Amino acid sequence: MADIMIDSEQGTSDGRDVTDLVLQDILAGVLLPGTWLKQIDLERRYKCTRPEVRRALDRLAQKRLVEHVPNRGYHVYEPDGRRAREVSEIRIILETAIAGTIVQNASPEDIAALRGLAEHFDFMVLNGTMLELYEANLAFHRQLLVLGGNQEMVDLITEVRQRTSSAPVSQWRTRARVDQSSREHHQMIDAIEAGDTERLKDLVRQHILQG
Amino acid sequence: MADIMIDSEQGTSDGRDVTDLVLQDILAGVLLPGTWLKQIDLERRYKCTRPEVRRALDRLAQKRLVEHVPNRGYHVYEPDGRRAREVSEIRIILETAIAGTIVQNASPEDIAALRGLAEHFDFMVLNGTMLELYEANLAFHRQLLVLGGNQEMVDLITEVRQRTSSAPVSQWRTRARVDQSSREHHQMIDAIEAGDTERLKDLVRQHILQG
């Protein structure tokens, strides 16, 4: 079993549990696809106990972000093109289906809030870490989806996005890709403001397929 | 904490893990909404160890079928009308979105297989336990969804259906409801055979809203 030494360490004292911390490191590209996650290494890395590590790994395995191999341990799943395509298809279906409701529901305050989040993303492009960028993107999209009025769908899409290793490092490989994401956020808001459901659908579709 | 004595017991020797067994009992209405699931009771019921119980409960909590209350334990979630409606909406969106692909992809062999599963459901109406009926229904719907060509969606919908306490006992309260489900299965197959996508969509919508 390959022995990957992990340098930086984070404790669990900030109220986030180990599952979140491991997930962050997967999404940030620190724990690369294929990496074996040794329980004793994770204990040291995240300054936590073995049972906490085990629970986190089991949860991530249930979400299929990591795979459990009995007696050998857990490793980060390799990217799977089929899964990524299928997830994108699901997202397009769901997110375009609620476009009309979003347009209908959006108040001026909602639109202002979305603008704020889109601008926060822009700020993070220039000033933030990759993870901060990812979280700003997620915050924007959650806020957008909330306008669809189906909380289960918001949670489901948020969760489904994590199912593939569409880590930030692979999602935004170039500055041009990041800038396109940024433009599309603003264009989505414009479409909502203009009450243009079809335009919003097109933008959502394009945005998801870009990633 | 209410003390619910559970009579029947099942071991884990048949290869299914405790998570599945608990889930079955929730779906079968044996473990009712609101029931506190005491770890030591589950150990006895399923003839397994505490760590196995804990893992199962954590997994079910992650799926939001049970709620974890720190230091008090886990209880089965009460039915939530909002969640059930939202889940139905999600299912309608997804399952009607792939209706066209299902119609396109279905070979005569596929249609025959679906007929077999629909007939199996009919058989279970007359001869099976509630749980067997539930599983026959699930098998039919999975097979139907597989024709949509998106494996992630099949798994997702299967999982999402479990998110609400749409237990068999509540889904099919009357024989009339069961019979309607049975008729609709066959009508869906007829629509697929006839290449009638719109008809299939209507039936899927009606079927989901009925439950």
Add this chain to the structure above:
DNA sequence: GTATCCAAAATTGGCGCCAATTTAGGATAC
């Protein structure tokens, strides 16, 4: 240099145990 074997080291898996917390029931007061 490559293949095989073996023993030590490393790691996983899971059990037992007990501290921490909650519940239940009896005693007491009003």
Add this chain to the structure above:
DNA sequence: GTATCCTAAATTGGCGCCAATTTTGGATAC
């Protein structure tokens, strides 16, 4: 009869430990 308090019993939470399994690296043979 109801409310409050207290204590024992019950239960949860989590740690330590060690058996089981795998990996690693050195020795040996070809």
